[in-house]
Amino acid sequence: MVFACQRDSFLKEFKSTVLSCTPSELETTVNGKKEIVKGYEVILDDTILFPEGGGQPCDQGLLGDVEVIQVTRRGTQAVHFAVQPVPEGSVVDQHLDWNRRLDHMQQHSGQHLISALGETVFKYPTTSWWLGTDTSYIELDTSSLTQSEVDEWEKLANEKIRAALPVAVTVYERDDPSLSEAHTRGLPDDHVGPVRVITIEGVDTNMCCGTHVNNLSQLQVIKMLHFEKGKKNKINLHFLVGNRVLNQMATLMKRESSLTTLLKNSPNVHVELVDKLQKSLKVTNKKLATVLKELAVYEAQKLLSLSPRPKLYVLHKNEGDADYMRVFINEVGDQKETLFLITVGDEKGAGQMTMYGDPELIAELGHKICEILDGKGAGKGQKFQAKVSNLAKRNEAVKLIKKHFESCGIAV
Known part of the structure; x- marks a missing residue:
């Protein structure tokens, strides 16, 4: 059958008779998730709503005031999936979503x-x-x-x-x-x-x-x-x-206007200015990395100067990264008398953590601390590492470690 939509692709409204309307379900995707939608399969004597085919998606529209969210071809018929029932035998006004068509x-x-x-x-x-x-x-x-x-x-x-x-x-x-x-x-x-x-x-x-x-x-x-x-x-x-x-x-013009405001210059030099900013940022990040490594060395030396050594040492650096934690641990050396909890990143949000110390303590506490901080990670030997999403719970994590030490008769 050649449908009305195929005879005249510019029809926006059309009257048709409802031949059948039966309850059905449709598997669809909403916000990236698959969902099952309950509705009705409606077959008409003719339609201006195109059923998908030839690489072209289906039309959408209305049967009266009932929304049609999908149309498929089944043999010679177009099957309309409507969100509400439409009385069989009734004559309905079809309204096409013209912009989509x-x-x-x-x-x-x-x-x-x-x-x-x-x-x-x-x-x-x-x-x-x-x-x-x-x-x-x-x-x-x-x-x-x-x-x-x-x-x-x-x-x-x-x-x-x-x-x-x-x-x-x-x-x-x-x-x-x-x-x-x-x-x-x-x-x-x-x-x-x-x-x-x-x-x-x-x-x-x-x-x-x-x-x-x-x-x-x-x-x-x-x-x-x-x-x-x-x-x-x-x-x-x-x-x-x-x-x-x-x-x-329109999207590109809006983006260009925003960049012009941010860069405070004309669009014809946007590329040049962004290139300069990227090079400047690269230099700044390199300097920051050097400073962070020096800070990690300083923090480690400060710890090593303590006597007696603490049983628990907690360290957080907002601007730190994995290299910061690595340098600190390398400077501290092979330590088992102190348990280290080192975190970097947003102190109230996401970041990284490293626990370092006695392998038995790491095996006992690593996954528990990771779970408190809403993270995913793994440990081996003296070290447990993880990416975490809630550093705001650091105090809760520290309390758990101290409670464990107290249960073992270790003064913190």
Whole structure:
């Protein structure tokens, strides 16, 4: 079946009859976590909500005032997953999420144009493509690509857009010999009924079930982003089309404005100023590392001068790092009479810890102290090391060590 959304991709509202509505569940991802959503599978006599296919995600919208969050194709039917039931036999008003549809049409039609030019001009066939939420890419059957080719590719694509070439949809029966002239990577195994062919005048003829613009001018502009090595010795070429280019431009302008405020200079010297700051920061960090090592040596010498030596020595340095703790322990040497608890980082937040001393004490207390400080780590012999996320509990950790010493009859 050719749906209303495929007959006219610019329909935003449509009336249809509800053929069935059955309870169902949908596995979806919310904030990066998989969740099971309860809802209803609704089948209509026709739809303007495109079911996913051809590399294009599904549409979203409303059936009356009921939200549709997914549409899939099942044979000749489009199955709408609605969050509430819709009465069977009723006539409902479909309302399309137009911004989502327009975005998908621009990316999809843009992909057809990019892939066609890649194959005819540069001899790089497209083997697959991905329409992402932020950017899209095509997978090219080549192991090499140059920036000069990409620049020329982008130029040619935008010339076709400025030429406002028509984009036409023709529907054929599956056994029509005219289909032999259309490009395709193959129809789905469960495809039945008529076949749609998308033609960009003078550029490409391609079988496709997706929704498309009527004219290349509706793409507005294409911007090639970057390319990278993909799977099986292929190349992925990333791109933006239409409103995504404008949105990206707005984001970049906002970022440039913020940098101009921070750097207190014009945008044309941003790179130069950031380069200077990075070099200055590198020098400063090197000096800080030297000072911290000297402080670690000083702290160790101060401890070694104590008589008698303490049974417990607690040391914290906000600006310290793993090297600071390592230098301190190296300077202290092979100590077993003192148990050291050394921490570095945000005194009320995340950081690192090292316990150092008698192996029996380390085995007994290491994991317990690590757990108090909300960390993960491991110990061996005289040392236990961990990354921790709650240094605000250091006093609680010290109390546990002192309590252990008291239970062993050791005065701290």
